[in-house]
Amino acid sequence: MREFTYERAASPAEAAAAAVRTQGAKFIAGGTNLIDLMKLEIETPRHLIDVNGLGLDKITETDDGGLRIGALVRNTACAADKRVRRDYGVLTRAIVAGASGQLRNKASTAGNLLQRTRCAYFYDTNMACNKRKPESGCSAIGGVSRQLGLLGVSDKCIATYPGDMAVALRVLDAVVETVKPDGTARAIPIAEFHRMWGDTPHIETALEPGELITAVTLPRPLGGKHIYRKVRDRRSYAFALVSVAAVIQKDGTGRFAVGGVASKPWRTADADAALPNVSAAARAVTSGATPTEDNRFKIALVERTLAGVMAEAQGKEG
């Protein structure tokens, strides 16, 4: 691991200011993804700004009947919150479908949003990777790509956004609140937070240099049935091949987002509008997909997973 200096930030604005003041600085919260990548020297920060002491670890109610989840709320605490379980069940379901108990106890809300892809070619520093080293090429394209993406990808990168939590946040229309180094705040809709890879797969989010996530807000509850269905190679502690986060109303209408297939949690308005017609909705959400031979199966798997979700919503299956 490369050497780094360390400081504990005193306030969110000071943390953001410190991040642009010190070259090569990064924030550290739970550290479960960052430290892993630092050991592999995929991440090589020269300075770490510890944001754990900033008091951003509360879940509070917003004026418009929603919830504000502090950036440092641990995944376990978020999933276990009574209001989240009652009104935003898809979020609890998504969080507990990911990682392990130990990791969820440490991982933060903001850090979960910022976790890096698990593409094996990104992790293997002997392989070319445009995300790890811009313009170095992509070994995944033409490589073993069963786990990799088919939407929001490009001829520079076919990595997926790996998380579960953000797929639920996408279906809930969450908003990411931040503070910039100049002290100004901004609110980024989750739909605009993660990017499509295009020509710059090393730029993964809408965050500007030094910009710090302070909270994620959820709009007022949607009602309906909250379902998160995750298909993976192991029953627990594995990343999704395909996942579907959905909120389905009694008449079968609703909304859904798909994980494990794209550069970001994937949701489209025409797919939502096609519900309860599963095949039309699945066709709409996978429209424009550019699969490899290895991951073409994910198109059918999206439809089957969505069919499972709809059956569960209608009480036809546990």
Added chain:
Amino acid sequence: MPVNLIVNGKRESVDVDTRTTLLDTLREHLKLTGTKKGCDHGQCGACTVVVNGERINSCLTFAVMHEGDEVTTIEGLGMPDNLHPMQAAFIKHDGYQCGYCTPGQICSAVATLEEIKRGIPSHVQEDITQPPRATNIEMRERMSGNICRCGAYSNIADAMAEVAGERA
């Protein structure tokens, strides 16, 4: 950098490089070698310890981030002459073979039963608005971050069931 920790109830002060993980601090600085280094990447759970009441992977956290924290390792749970009920249950149910993953399994198992008691939801719960129960399937799901390559899983679940039953 200097760091002050409370490890198994005892105040400890160490001077560590910023890169030193909590795991290496426990093993190399404090000579508490019960906590094991397996994968060193948070995938195997051998390094599981309890920090401020919650189980974490000690390999994926820097010691400097734990100023003032309370850490419980396998040595703090119990020693051969004074076993923790979970340690005794692992022996009784043969919950290990080579033993390398065992300290992490036991720390994780103790914390898992606490998490169930505190009502932390899990992936296998049918109704997440209800309190979870310490069933076999719950324990298997919640222990998935602890790998045992000898495959002692069913005996570990039996040991946990016994301890959970004693508490009920």
